[in-house]
Amino acid sequence: MIDMFHVSKCYDGSTKALDDITIKIEKGEFLFLTGPSGAGKSTLLKIIFGSESPTDGQIIIDGRNYYRIPRKEIPPLRRRIGFVFQDFKLLANKTVYENVALALNVMGVGQREVRRRVLRILSYLKIQHRANFSPMSLSGGEQQRVAIARALVKEPAIILADEPTGNLDPVLSIETIELFKEVNNKGTTVIIATHDKSLIDRYAKRTAHLEAGRFIY
Amino acid sequence: MGSVSNLFYFITDSLRSLKSNILTALFTSVTLGFALAIFALFLVLFLNINWALGNIGDNTKVMLYFSGSATPAEVRRFTTLVEGVEGVRSAKYVSSASALGELKDEFSGQDLFDGIESGMLPASFEVKILPGYREPERLSAVVAGLKRLKWVDSVEYSAEWAARLSSVLNFVELAALLFGLFLGVATIFIITNTIRLTVYARRDEIEVMRLVGASDFFIKAPFFIEGVVQGVGGGVISFGLLLLWSSILVAKIPDYLAFLVVMPVSLSAMFIMLMLTGIAAGVAGSFISLARFMKI
Incomplete structure (x- = not known):
C-alpha cells in the first residue's frame, strides 16, 4: 500500500526532520508511529499526505510514485486519505454536519448521498444529536469525533492520525483508538502518530519508533 | 450529476458565506461602487471636455x-x-x-x-x-x-489659432491620461484590498478545503460567485451615485457648463457598462486576492 525508500526531509538546507526512512506498510495494516516530540512523526505523515515533499528518496502509494508530486495530483490523493489533525482543524462558522459534509462535497458527491452518509457516520460515532451545533460549542472529545467523522465519511483507503489522543483523557483516548481499530477491521489502513506509551502497550499492533528523524528498531 | 451537485453547492455556499459576512460584503460593494462611480464621472467629464474642444476645433x-x-x-x-x-x-x-x-x-x-x-x-x-x-x-x-x-x-488661415488649439488639446489629453491612469490604479488597489479582507476572513476554510482534497476550481468557484454578486452590487451603487452626483453638479454649476455632465451614452448603456465593469472588477479582485491563499 505505502512504500517509502530512503526518504529524507531537510528544512532550511540543514535541519533533518527525516533521515533515510525506509518502510513498507501493507494494505489493511494498523501502525503506531511513535517517538518523542520533534522525532519526525508529523513530517512522515505530511509526506504521505502530500503536504510536504521529501528532499530525497521515493514514496509509492498504491503503485504510484509520489516523489515530487505535481500540484494538480494532490487533491485526488487527499480524497483517498482521511487525516485526523491534532488540532482537529474544524471550521467554527460551519455546523458539525457541514464540517463533515465538506469532505464529500469536494468530491462532487450528490447532496442526497452526502446527507445519508454524514448522518450515518455521525450516528456511528454517537454525535448525531450535535449535527446542527457549531464545533466550538462541543467538548474536546466530541470535537475529536467530528474530526474523525470527517476523515471516515469518505471511506478512505488510508487513515492518518496525528496525535489523535493528545487532547483527550485516558478513557476518551481508548475510545478513540477503539474507533480506529473498528475502521481498520473493515480493511482501512490506519497509521497513528502518538507518543502515548500506555496506548501502544495496550494494543498489540505493529510499531515504528522514530528518533531524530530515523527509525530505531 | 456531480457537476450539477457542485453548482448547487457553490451557489448555496456562496450565498451562505455572503449572508454570514454581510457587513464585509456590503462594505466591498459600496467601496467598489464609489471607486467605479468616481472613475465613471471622470470619464464622463473627460469625454465631454474632449467633445467640446472638438467642437471648437470645428471652427478651424x-x-x-x-x-x-x-x-x-x-x-x-x-x-x-x-x-x-x-x-x-x-x-x-x-x-x-x-x-x-x-x-x-x-x-x-x-x-x-x-x-x-x-x-x-x-x-x-x-x-x-x-x-x-x-x-x-x-x-x-x-x-x-x-x-x-x-x-x-x-x-x-489662422496658424496661431491652430497652434493654440492643438496645444490645449494635447495638454488636456495628457492630463486626462495621467489622471485616468492614477485613478485606474487606485481603483484596482482599493478593490483588491477590500476583497482581500473577505478572502482573509475565510483563510481557515480555504486551508481545510485543501486538506480534505478540494481542487483549485472547487475552492475558487464560490469566490467567483461572490465576486459576481459583489460586482453587481458595486455596479448598481456606482450607477446610483453617478446619477446623484451628475444631478447635484447640474444644479450647482452654471448653465453654460452643464454639457460637462451630459451622459455620452444612453442611461441603459451606462448601467450595463457599470454592471459589467463591476462584475469584472469583483471577479478579478477575488482571484487576485485568492492567489495568495492558494499556496497553503
Missing part, C-alpha cells in the same frame, strides 16, 4: 479667395476639386454678394458699407478641416495642397 477653417466670379458649373467643379484635397472636410462657396451681405449683417445699424458694390469683395470658398488635420504641421500641408489649385489667388 481656411479661406480660399479667387478673383472674378464663377458660374454655377464652375462652383461645382471647384468644390469637387477643393474637397478632393487631403484633410478637407467640406467646402462652401461664398460669392461676392453674399460676402458683402454677411459683412452688412455683422455691422447692422451702421452705414459703413452703403454704396459699396458687391464686386468689391472677392468670391471665396470657406473650407472646413477634418479633425485629424488641425495640428499646425498637418494644417500647413493641407494649405499647401489648396495653394496648388491654379485658380486660387490666396489662402488665409
Whole structure:
C-alpha cells in the first residue's frame, strides 16, 4: 500500500526532520508511529499526505510514485486519505454536519448521498444529536469525533492520525483508538502518530519508533 | 450529476458565506461602487471636455479667395476639386454678394458699407478641416495642397489659432491620461484590498478545503460567485451615485457648463457598462486576492 525508500526531509538546507526512512506498510495494516516530540512523526505523515515533499528518496502509494508530486495530483490523493489533525482543524462558522459534509462535497458527491452518509457516520460515532451545533460549542472529545467523522465519511483507503489522543483523557483516548481499530477491521489502513506509551502497550499492533528523524528498531 | 451537485453547492455556499459576512460584503460593494462611480464621472467629464474642444476645433477653417466670379458649373467643379484635397472636410462657396451681405449683417445699424458694390469683395470658398488635420504641421500641408489649385489667388488661415488649439488639446489629453491612469490604479488597489479582507476572513476554510482534497476550481468557484454578486452590487451603487452626483453638479454649476455632465451614452448603456465593469472588477479582485491563499 505505502512504500517509502530512503526518504529524507531537510528544512532550511540543514535541519533533518527525516533521515533515510525506509518502510513498507501493507494494505489493511494498523501502525503506531511513535517517538518523542520533534522525532519526525508529523513530517512522515505530511509526506504521505502530500503536504510536504521529501528532499530525497521515493514514496509509492498504491503503485504510484509520489516523489515530487505535481500540484494538480494532490487533491485526488487527499480524497483517498482521511487525516485526523491534532488540532482537529474544524471550521467554527460551519455546523458539525457541514464540517463533515465538506469532505464529500469536494468530491462532487450528490447532496442526497452526502446527507445519508454524514448522518450515518455521525450516528456511528454517537454525535448525531450535535449535527446542527457549531464545533466550538462541543467538548474536546466530541470535537475529536467530528474530526474523525470527517476523515471516515469518505471511506478512505488510508487513515492518518496525528496525535489523535493528545487532547483527550485516558478513557476518551481508548475510545478513540477503539474507533480506529473498528475502521481498520473493515480493511482501512490506519497509521497513528502518538507518543502515548500506555496506548501502544495496550494494543498489540505493529510499531515504528522514530528518533531524530530515523527509525530505531 | 456531480457537476450539477457542485453548482448547487457553490451557489448555496456562496450565498451562505455572503449572508454570514454581510457587513464585509456590503462594505466591498459600496467601496467598489464609489471607486467605479468616481472613475465613471471622470470619464464622463473627460469625454465631454474632449467633445467640446472638438467642437471648437470645428471652427478651424481656411479661406480660399479667387478673383472674378464663377458660374454655377464652375462652383461645382471647384468644390469637387477643393474637397478632393487631403484633410478637407467640406467646402462652401461664398460669392461676392453674399460676402458683402454677411459683412452688412455683422455691422447692422451702421452705414459703413452703403454704396459699396458687391464686386468689391472677392468670391471665396470657406473650407472646413477634418479633425485629424488641425495640428499646425498637418494644417500647413493641407494649405499647401489648396495653394496648388491654379485658380486660387490666396489662402488665409489662422496658424496661431491652430497652434493654440492643438496645444490645449494635447495638454488636456495628457492630463486626462495621467489622471485616468492614477485613478485606474487606485481603483484596482482599493478593490483588491477590500476583497482581500473577505478572502482573509475565510483563510481557515480555504486551508481545510485543501486538506480534505478540494481542487483549485472547487475552492475558487464560490469566490467567483461572490465576486459576481459583489460586482453587481458595486455596479448598481456606482450607477446610483453617478446619477446623484451628475444631478447635484447640474444644479450647482452654471448653465453654460452643464454639457460637462451630459451622459455620452444612453442611461441603459451606462448601467450595463457599470454592471459589467463591476462584475469584472469583483471577479478579478477575488482571484487576485485568492492567489495568495492558494499556496497553503
